[in-house]
Amino acid sequence: MQKRVKWSKNMEVGYEPLDKAHKDFIKIVNEAYVYSASKELSSMDNVFEKCYDYARNHFPEEENIMKQVGFPDMPAHEKSHHAFIKNISGLRVNFHKATTKFEKEKVSTEAADFLQAWFLGHTLSRDKIYKPYLVRLKNK
Ligand SMILES: [Fe+2]
Ligand SMILES: [Fe+2]
Structure with a gap:
């Protein structure tokens, strides 16, 4: 099973609002890990909600920003967000459909x-690809 994720400076894309969102996402990742490992399953619903909020605000x-700076791989990146x-919707449906504790x-x-x-695979890899383009951001 996985270990908790810890934020480090080399994870930054260098634009504060995006880095803040990514840091907040780590908290969700770690909560999911703690709740699933400790079998505090009632809290998982809240994790799914937080994922939706994250997707709604951050994506x-x-x-x-990718549009503003003319990032060429934006359509594929957008698909990855979708x-x-x-995936989260599917997992949430399965979570609600599950009738036993085991499930x-x-x-x-x-x-x-x-x-x-x-x-x-996304935040630390794909999001980092647009990093060099952020120098084009005005009023950064
Ligand atoms: Fe991101
Ligand atoms: Fe992204």
């Missing part, structure tokens, strides 16, 4: 694994 902000929402635990672990994989 449009990031997409808007895939996150789809709920299984989905919770899947969600925690998914969030951590997303953090590594």
